[in-house]
Amino acid sequence: MIWWRASGYEIRHGCIVPMVNATLTTYYPWEDWSKAPKRLRTSELTIAPLAKLLRDLDVWAAGLGGVQFELRQVDKLIDWVNANGLLGIALHRVEYVRLAARWRTLPAVGFMGHLTAPMHKWFRYGPEKWHTGSSFAATDSEYQSTFPLRINQSLDGKVVAEDVLVESSRGGLAEANSYPAIWAGQVSMHLSDVWGPFFPSLPREELDSYDYPEPTSEAFWRLYGEPLDEFLREANSLVQAVEQLAQEHRNPPADRLIGTSPAVHACQVLSELAGHTRPHLGMEKTDLKLRVNWSAPSLLAALAMTTINELSASDGNFIRVCEKCRSPFITGDARQLYCSKDCREVMVKRKQRAKHKLEDKK
Ligand SMILES: [Zn+2]
Numbered sequence: 001m002i003w004w005r006a007s008g009y010e011i012r013h014g015c016i017v018p019m020v021n022a023t024l025t026t027y028y029p030w031e032d033w034s035k036a037p038k039r040l041r042t043s044e045l046t047i048a049p050l051a052k053l054l055r056d057l058d059v060w061a062a063g064l065g066g067v068q069f070e071l072r073q074v075d076k077l078i079d080w081v082n083a084n085g086l087l088g089i090a091l092h093r094v095e096y097v098r099l100a101a102r103w104r105t106l107p108a109v110g111f112m113g114h115l116t117a118p119m120h121k122w123f124r125y126g127p128e129k130w131h132t133g134s135s136f137a138a139t140d141s142e143y144q145s146t147f148p149l150r151i152n153q154s155l156d157g158k159v160v161a162e163d164v165l166v167e168s169s170r171g172g173l174a175e176a177n178s179y180p181a182i183w184a185g186q187v188s189m190h191l192s193d194v195w196g197p198f199f200p201s202l203p204r205e206e207l208d209s210y211d212y213p214e215p216t217s218e219a220f221w222r223l224y225g226e227p228l229d230e231f232l233r234e235a236n237s238l239v240q241a242v243e244q245l246a247q248e249h250r251n252p253p254a255d256r257l258i259g260t261s262p263a264v265h266a267c268q269v270l271s272e273l274a275g276h277t278r279p280h281l282g283m284e285k286t287d288l289k290l291r292v293n294w295s296a297p298s299l300l301a302a303l304a305m306t307t308i309n310e311l312s313a314s315d316g317n318f319i320r321v322c323e324k325c326r327s328p329f330i331t332g333d334a335r336q337l338y339c340s341k342d343c344r345e346v347m348v349k350r351k352q353r354a355k356h357k358l359e360d361k362k
Helices: 029-035 049-058 074-084 141-146 220-223 227-249 262-274 299-312 341-361
Strands: 003-006 011-012 015-018 024-027 042-044 058-064 064-069 094-098 102-105 116-125 130-136 175-176 188-190 279-282 291-293 318-321 329-332
Touching: 003 074, 003 220, 011 074, 015 074, 015 227, 049 074, 049 227, 049 329, 058 094, 102 299, 227 262, 227 299, 227 318, 227 329, 262 299, 279 341
Parallel strands: none
Antiparallel strands: 003 024, 011 015, 042 329, 058 064, 094 116, 094 175, 102 116, 116 130, 175 188, 279 291, 318 329
16 A cells, blocks of 8 residues: 655644645555564554654544644644655545536447537545446436537536536535444435545635545645644554554453443444555565565555554553553553553653652651
């Protein structure tokens, strides 16, 4: 799986967007993550930098899956996005997008020459990438009986007037994938509602009819941005799930009610976030070792899948969140509370100072 990142991001109108003159390049997130240094007994999770970022930004959960935050230390957020790209939330949430109908000129047929027809362009995710195609838009029966198709190439590319189309063919629509609980049960939605917030430079009135570029193309990433609150909300749900699991490891509940523990919920959240990732088993030509590569619709899903792999491979170890820097890590030592020597020393000094102060007061 490849992902895109711009050479520089900025925040415009509450949205993280690539800078106007930024260069866009691709990279392999899984390859980068596997190269990260892992310590022997303690291993930091891949999401650790994101978890620390949320702590620095002071993000906390509020209401139904929402977040509250104060907009400070934005440079740290930009650093993370510069290194990783955006989470790909707009791609994460949908599996099918049908653009508003436009007149398209069809290949010449016999004596009739070129015909122009109302067509929908569509994008569908699966099994491991976005596919593009087009289909005829359903036209109103009255219209069909008079002008089934037009011989008018000058219409090519223009939006089809709504009165020509049956209701279900009007505007752009998006179909949610099975994940997003925020739309509870809705399957098909207006494209303006689902994708609109992620394309901040487009005029509001064009959000339903816009001729969006193919997902994950360079043109797509140039237009694409992520509203701060959406970015933080999704990042927070991922980090929070790991924190809940760590909490469970730290203070195992005495009388466990199976199916009601917050840890069960955390597992569900991680599984849902990782949904639509797919393994690709391959054999290395040189050493015949079997290796699993993954593809994912979004960086968010890829991060969740990596976290699942890291946590499930930690059998017999403890999931911890550093009490100093909030970095999640795995350790074989149940007494370990800090991710590193540095964090432990800072906290030991802090506690000593607090103790001295208390003694001075006496
Ligand atoms: Zn730490």
